[in-house]
Amino acid sequence: MSQAIESPYRSHTCGQLRATDSGRPARLAGWVHRRRDLGHLIFLELRDRYGITQVIVDATEAPVAHAAASRVRNEFVLSVAGTVAARLAGTENVRLATGAIELRASEVEILSEAKTPPFYINEPDAPIDEALRLRYRYLDIRREPMQRRLLLRSKLVQAIRAIHHEHGFVEIETPNLIRSTPEGARDFIVPSRLKPGTVYALPQSPQQLKQLLMVGGLDRYFQIARCFRDEDLRGDRQPEFTQLDLEMSFVDEAAVIGFVEELAIRVMAAVVPDRPLLEVPFPRLTFHEAIERFGSDKPDLRFGMELIDLAPELTDPTGAAVSGFRVFDQALADGGRVQAIVAPGMASASRSQIDELTELARGYGAKGLAWLAVEADGSIRSPIAKFLGAERAAAVVARTGAKSADLVLVVADRPAMAADVLGRLRSELGSRLGLADPDVFGYCWITQFPMYKWDQENRRWDATHNPFSGVRPEDLDLLTTTSGDLARRAPDDPAGQARALQYDLALNGWELGGGSIRINQRDLLARSFALQGQTADGMAEKFGAVLDAFEYGAPPHGGIAIGIDRWAALLADQTNIREVMAFPKTQSGSDLMLDAPSAPEPGQYAELGLRYVGPART
RNA sequence: GGACCCGUGGUGUAGCGGCCCAACAUGCCAGCCUGUCACGCUGGAGAUCGCCGGUUCGAAUCCGGUCGGGUCCGCCA
Numbered sequence A: 001m002s003q004a005i006e007s008p009y010r011s012h013t014c015g016q017l018r019a020t021d022s023g024r025p026a027r028l029a030g031w032v033h034r035r036r037d038l039g040h041l042i043f044l045e046l047r048d049r050y051g052i053t054q055v056i057v058d059a060t061e062a063p064v065a066h067a068a069a070s071r072v073r074n075e076f077v078l079s080v081a082g083t084v085a086a087r088l089a090g091t092e093n094v095r096l097a098t099g100a101i102e103l104r105a106s107e108v109e110i111l112s113e114a115k116t117p118p119f120y121i122n123e124p125d126a127p128i129d130e131a132l133r134l135r136y137r138y139l140d141i142r143r144e145p146m147q148r149r150l151l152l153r154s155k156l157v158q159a160i161r162a163i164h165h166e167h168g169f170v171e172i173e174t175p176n177l178i179r180s181t182p183e184g185a186r187d188f189i190v191p192s193r194l195k196p197g198t199v200y201a202l203p204q205s206p207q208q209l210k211q212l213l214m215v216g217g218l219d220r221y222f223q224i225a226r227c228f229r230d231e232d233l234r235g236d237r238q239p240e241f242t243q244l245d246l247e248m249s250f251v252d253e254a255a256v257i258g259f260v261e262e263l264a265i266r267v268m269a270a271v272v273p274d275r276p277l278l279e280v281p282f283p284r285l286t287f288h289e290a291i292e293r294f295g296s297d298k299p300d301l302r303f304g305m306e307l308i309d310l311a312p313e314l315t316d317p318t319g320a321a322v323s324g325f326r327v328f329d330q331a332l333a334d335g336g337r338v339q340a341i342v343a344p345g346m347a348s349a350s351r352s353q354i355d356e357l358t359e360l361a362r363g364y365g366a367k368g369l370a371w372l373a374v375e376a377d378g379s380i381r382s383p384i385a386k387f388l389g390a391e392r393a394a395a396v397v398a399r400t401g402a403k404s405a406d407l408v409l410v411v412a413d414r415p416a417m418a419a420d421v422l423g424r425l426r427s428e429l430g431s432r433l434g435l436a437d438p439d440v441f442g443y444c445w446i447t448q449f450p451m452y453k454w455d456q457e458n459r460r461w462d463a464t465h466n467p468f469s470g471v472r473p474e475d476l477d478l479l480t481t482t483s484g485d486l487a488r489r490a491p492d493d494p495a496g497q498a499r500a501l502q503y504d505l506a507l508n509g510w511e512l513g514g515g516s517i518r519i520n521q522r523d524l525l526a527r528s529f530a531l532q533g534q535t536a537d538g539m540a541e542k543f544g545a546v547l548d549a550f551e552y553g554a555p556p557h558g559g560i561a562i563g564i565d566r567w568a569a570l571l572a573d574q575t576n577i578r579e580v581m582a583f584p585k586t587q588s589g590s591d592l593m594l595d596a597p598s599a600p601e602p603g604q605y606a607e608l609g610l611r612y613v614g615p616a617r618t
Numbered sequence B: 001g002g003a004c005c006c007g008u009g010g011u012g013u014a015g016c017g018g019c020c021c022a023a024c025a026u027g028c029c030a031g032c033c034u035g036u037c038a039c040g041c042u043g044g045a046g047a048u049c050g051c052c053g054g055u056u057c058g059a060a061u062c063c064g065g066u067c068g069g070g071u072c073c074g075c076c077a
Helices: A063-071 A130-135 A137-140 A143-166 A209-217 A253-271 A286-296 A326-333 A351-363 A390-402 A415-432 A473-478 A522-531 A536-552 A562-570 A604-608
Strands: A026-035 A040-049 A051-058 A076-086 A101-112 A189-191 A200-201 A220-228 A240-249 A285-287 A337-343 A371-372 A407-413 A445-447 A452-455 A459-464 A502-507 A510-517 A557-563
Touching: A026 A051, A026 A063, A026 A101, A040 A063, A040 A076, A040 A101, A051 A063, A051 A076, A063 A101, A076 A240, A130 A557, A137 A143, A143 A220, A143 A253, A143 A562, A209 A220, A209 A240, A209 A536, A209 A557, A240 A562, A253 A415, A253 A445, A253 A459, A253 A502, A253 A510, A253 A557, A286 A415, A286 A445, A326 A337, A326 A407, A337 A351, A351 A407, A351 A415, A371 A390, A407 A415, A407 A604, A459 A522, A502 A557, A510 A562, A522 A536
Parallel strands: A051 A101, A285 A445
Antiparallel strands: A026 A040, A026 A076, A040 A051, A076 A101, A189 A200, A220 A240, A240 A557, A337 A407, A371 A407, A445 A502, A452 A459, A502 A510, A510 A557
16 A cells, blocks of 8 residues: 555555564454364455455454354455464465464454355456456456456556656546547437437547647647447447547657657556567558558567568569469459468468468458468478469469478458458467567557548548548648549549558557647648548538637647557456456447446436337347 | 357356266355365255257257357448
């Protein structure tokens, strides 16, 4: 415990007493971790979040206390008074921090009885059905692993706050009842009682509000902000989650990246001081480079297995595809790519194992998966060798750098698909083969994202990140269409080449966060919005406040948002953010403890002017 | 919206057509025990196998549906 707070129930915590305290009176409070009843002698292990201390209750020394201790069961809450005593020689417990002493009880007070819990609280490694843990989350939280993770998260947030305040950031809360904002995800909606027929939306992020704070002159803002998105859930996605949201004025991309990198490094030192960082300063990859080398915009840099372009071995000097394997030649002729990764040691994979990889690749959108296995004697086994010919097959393998016992996996497809499929395979195989050092944290920055991606259906350029993202100064001239008319957009417009002042922070293959330098000039914003197919009226409706604000002196500004849940999960070596959230929801969005969501009370609909017309509720 | 996996005493698992009104471990209850530390010993209670329907002489076991949980794809920054 840091600063002692006076308590009638305890003088010390259960993790505090040491041999040097021997002979002193003490009173402890906590839960009964375990009880060992030897008849006239009862041992109780008393637990609180600070540790465990053994209490000894002797029938001859303290008959009343002994009678009480006889009634005690696991998870009863006690306050025990007694004398700290060094344990008898040979009976010390080296596995407990307090194992050199025990509390010889003079008084055992039962503060609260407890039913037998639905799962083991005193065995941290016992497997428990997650639904059960969620239903009794308060008991799950009583378990050591959850306490450790929630403490880690608390430390993380504490370090983040301290570093921001040190740098003069202003911590500001933005509202949760706002107007629907046109971001990618579906909004959660809250009906308004005072204005029937209208709704608030819960924020997907405080994006517009923080930009308005910059116009408000606050200069450096941050918030540990709750965000809401009504989309399907995953292990790393909850309907409500927490972001570190920050924004700065009068900064460029380097300034934001520089600050956040310092933040991350210092957070690591504060929260996981013994864990190594892969590389400092964090590597910076352009989006193009990340896709080219790793097939991902959030690559795990802890292992290699980079994508290899096979085109040089499959084409003649004029660039014509001549591999002899129709699938490859066709892909190349159509402007696609043939790329490979090398799975080390997987040449001995069985046919069914390779079939399984093929299914995986198909699931990611590939048409198929070609492979070449390098046998122990260096010979090549491959279903496509007969098309390529021995010489070309050998050249392909040589280009990949595959050694004996390695398996070369090849995907031929349009460029984005080939990279994506191989990137996912790389990630999957990296984890199956245990290629990444689990102890290491590998941060990296991804920069120079494309400003837009083409939306064929609506014939417009959608912002890849955020409609306010700025363009790199050298690409300013590209914010146009081939026709010159921003209303007549086409997939080969120069706009498709424009790169944004946008940056993502990735950690061990997870996207931790992303941000950008925003456009603060109205004319440029209007231009970007026009490319995004937004009409003047539509702009005013969706972004009215920000557009108005920009008429009154908007400083250049930019920022970032970082997923706190993901960050905490990674630091706690978890792949599931539920493990670092006190009260998470299931994949179907229900809270098993509170039994939410639930049908409204009768009258609530009427008050809101609503009527339920959906299918019958179960 | 889709694919796959799981659902058996309180808990974790086994059983996968009749030998099962279901086994093991642990927990629980009772008794005994003065140095235990996952205390030990003795005895006991506890599940109609998520739910509904079907196939069969016979279903925990096979089939269909449904509910709940998870992983993934779509979706989502």
